Amino acid sequence: MAGLLAELRAGLEAVRPEGLLLELRQPYTGPGTAPFGNLLRSFDCPGDSAANRVRTLDTALLAPGGAVHSDMLMWSPQAPVEAVARQLIGALHAVPQLSVRLDRIPEAHREAVAFWLGRWQAHRGLLLDGEVEPGRPDQLYPLVRACAGDRCLISVHADVVVPLDTAAHRRVELVNGSATDRLTLSVRGGPARIAQVVHRPDGRIIESTSARYGEGPHTLAVPRGGLASLTITEGRR
Structure with missing residues (x-):
């Protein structure tokens, strides 16, 4: 062959x-x-x-x-x-x-x-050439991470807890491919102030705020098929 x-x-x-x-x-x-x-x-x-x-x-x-x-x-x-x-x-x-x-x-x-x-x-370079961690193949890859430098994109495809390390990356894109209208985060890396922009599935912005994230669980309202863009403005980064 x-x-x-x-x-x-x-x-x-x-x-x-x-x-x-x-x-x-x-x-x-x-x-x-x-x-x-x-x-x-x-x-x-x-x-x-x-x-x-x-x-x-x-x-x-x-x-x-x-x-x-x-x-x-x-x-x-x-x-x-x-x-x-x-x-x-x-x-x-x-x-x-x-x-x-x-x-x-x-x-x-x-x-x-x-x-x-x-x-x-x-994000083409990040998605195709970044360091990709697809997670659990036995669960059909419910959470996929692609990271490079200070950027990270996480696509979520099930109702799972999403790890968010405020000390590892400055810009994080959270893609909600699940069937729920929120993402459950587990924040580590120290407290941080984060600018967050939430988009609907068609790209329209429905929220643009700044919030203080402490370590531990955090719930973020993101519509199914939507996107949350997070930028750490104050913190360990």
């Missing part, structure tokens, strides 16, 4: 020496085959945000260093906007691919798509 893939890639590069895209689909991805492809993709799971999340993370762990792409994102035009956001959140730690006609979905859906693709673009 290695010989066949090497011959195939060499033949394709002879025809197209620059700009060659060679896609390997799950389950044809792994440490042995990853060097022969430069586009790794989740197995077919249209409309299933949980499967997209699990399969892209599985692929990234099996083939580190490759550009992992989600399966095509799809949803009903009648879906609530938080369902649209959830599709995009499920592909947040990969390269998202859309398969909806943007001219045939409601304006609220387009706003959610623009917001979440904008957030992905802004």
